[in-house]
Amino acid sequence: MARRKKLYEGKAKILYEGPEPGTLVQYFKDDATAFNAQKKDVIEGKGVLNNRLSEFFMNGLSQIGVPTHFLKRINMREQLIRSVEIIPLEVIVRNYAAGTLSERLGLEEGTLLPRPIVEFCLKDDNLGDPLVAEEHIIAFGWATQQDLDDMVALALRVNDFMSGCMLAVGIRLVDFKIEIGRVWEGDFQRLIVADEISPDSCRLWDIETGKKLDKDVFRRDLGNLADAYTEVARRLGVLPTNATHAVKPTLIN
Numbered sequence: 001m002a003r004r005k006k007l008y009e010g011k012a013k014i015l016y017e018g019p020e021p022g023t024l025v026q027y028f029k030d031d032a033t034a035f036n037a038q039k040k041d042v043i044e045g046k047g048v049l050n051n052r053l054s055e056f057f058m059n060g061l062s063q064i065g066v067p068t069h070f071l072k073r074i075n076m077r078e079q080l081i082r083s084v085e086i087i088p089l090e091v092i093v094r095n096y097a098a099g100t101l102s103e104r105l106g107l108e109e110g111t112l113l114p115r116p117i118v119e120f121c122l123k124d125d126n127l128g129d130p131l132v133a134e135e136h137i138i139a140f141g142w143a144t145q146q147d148l149d150d151m152v153a154l155a156l157r158v159n160d161f162m163s164g165c166m167l168a169v170g171i172r173l174v175d176f177k178i179e180i181g182r183v184w185e186g187d188f189q190r191l192i193v194a195d196e197i198s199p200d201s202c203r204l205w206d207i208e209t210g211k212k213l214d215k216d217v218f219r220r221d222l223g224n225l226a227d228a229y230t231e232v233a234r235r236l237g238v239l240p241t242n243a244t245h246a247v248k249p250t251l252i253n
């Protein structure tokens, strides 16, 4: 493989310089981390599954007119993406109480929320990605009021799309996190969905059994993470329907 310039290495992905200006190559690693990287492991096949799943969701979003950074999948672990200026906020959408919302407000996990709730966390590992209010975001200049309005609108469209996709295959979308980036088109800027959408950044529960099919399997030691992600990919038709166990990277191209 041609030698490429590594631009950034995160916990689950690496970004390389892309073949054309304004593009990047996003490489999905098998590394799993939780609790701000205090818990770590390597889960064989996770990167391959997340590459395919993120492609699936980003393509679906484009088809309904939600702009994303995804251009094309290059191989099992890599995809070509648009280079964006990442807004330093994690955008979380919640449909049911779970995780830090349950802890913060004393809500039982699985409680249906009155409506989808959008939260913002500052992307800062040293601080543990703290929850921030719109007041902080605007006062500190992380985004403008217009950006915030656009981010909420984008996040809710992603929520509708993802909730529908999951419901169709018997999975409840409890919550998820996305990242949003800014791109410039001439003098105009617009916000697009960036980073990844995969079971690493969603809570997905089987509707019938409540079984968790997302990164909580790793965070809470509930079983084999690759098996859970394989189940999601299989139900969505991203993998052959007879693939019931953790997919080996050689099984899919």
Ligand code: 5GP
Binding pocket: 090, 092, 098, 099, 100, 101, 129, 175, 176, 177, 200, 201, 202, 203, 215
């Ligand atoms: P919570 O705030 O309850 O921990 O997380 C809410 C949702 O956002 C969950 O679906 C969780 O997976 C996702 N999420 C929150 N922070 C992160 C993060 O730093 N990385 C990833 N991959 N997902 C996150």
